[in-house]
Amino acid sequence: MKLIIDDADVKAIRRIWDYYPCAGVTTNPSILAKSGRPPFEVLREIRAIIGPDAQLHAQVIAREADGMVKDAERIVRELGDNTYVKVPSLPEGFKAMKALHAKGIKITATAIYTPMQGYLAGMCGAQYAAPYVNRIDNMGYDGIKVACEIHEIYKKNDIPCEVLAASFKNSQQVLELCKYGIGAATVACSVIDNFVKNAAIDEAVEAFIHDFEGLTAKGTTMSSC
Ligand code: E4P
Numbered sequence: 001m002k003l004i005i006d007d008a009d010v011k012a013i014r015r016i017w018d019y020y021p022c023a024g025v026t027t028n029p030s031i032l033a034k035s036g037r038p039p040f041e042v043l044r045e046i047r048a049i050i051g052p053d054a055q056l057h058a059q060v061i062a063r064e065a066d067g068m069v070k071d072a073e074r075i076v077r078e079l080g081d082n083t084y085v086k087v088p089s090l091p092e093g094f095k096a097m098k099a100l101h102a103k104g105i106k107i108t109a110t111a112i113y114t115p116m117q118g119y120l121a122g123m124c125g126a127q128y129a130a131p132y133v134n135r136i137d138n139m140g141y142d143g144i145k146v147a148c149e150i151h152e153i154y155k156k157n158d159i160p161c162e163v164l165a166a167s168f169k170n171s172q173q174v175l176e177l178c179k180y181g182i183g184a185a186t187v188a189c190s191v192i193d194n195f196v197k198n199a200a201i202d203e204a205v206e207a208f209i210h211d212f213e214g215l216t217a218k219g220t221t222m223s224s225c
Helices: 011-018 027-037 039-050 065-079 091-102 116-125 132-140 143-156 170-178 199-215
Strands: 002-006 024-025 055-059 083-088 109-110 128-131 161-163 183-188
Touching: 002 011, 011 024, 011 039, 011 091, 011 116, 011 128, 024 039, 027 039, 027 170, 039 065, 055 065, 055 199, 065 083, 065 091, 083 091, 091 109, 091 116, 109 116, 109 170, 109 199, 116 143, 128 143, 132 170
Parallel strands: 002 024, 002 183, 024 055, 055 083, 083 109, 109 128, 128 161, 161 183
Antiparallel strands: none
């Protein structure tokens, strides 16, 4: 399961990118709005941080298929080949996905709440389908189950699309999906920051350093003892 950053806070992205094994960055219009900056200015800055080979996902805004295709072409022109265009998984979106697939533009089907949306997006040529795990949970359904069902549908029907699970509020939701071997999970920087936050880990590492410095001298490491 690839780990992707779901954020447009460039400072936070730079930090997480530096520490963790991330495959790219996803955004959506609400995430971009939080930055308060022109959308392509932020997206180009994110592209510069992650480099040309990493995945960058940006969403179309138009309501109709023709407009979505135009939005997609601009997104790819501005942000380069390794850019996935996020298209909402509703009727106009499926029409746009078919057209984009024919043009060879990479697609992430988004706003997925049901396995049927996932199935249709895969059949329309999307590379990724993004079920909203936490939002589904909040509706009283099971977001993990929806993501796993879509994963199963792709495997059983040989549909070359992967689940890119989205909308997480905690580490446990992410880890649960990792066990099923889905394609990717996209997670906000604030949630990734809590992946490894545990006093026991810090205490263990501090004790090792303290003991080593007792053996050698304060401030020494393996490269300087
Ligand atoms: C990803 O495609 C979604 O845009 C995003 O993860 C939604 O997250 P939220 O439910 O925290 O807004």
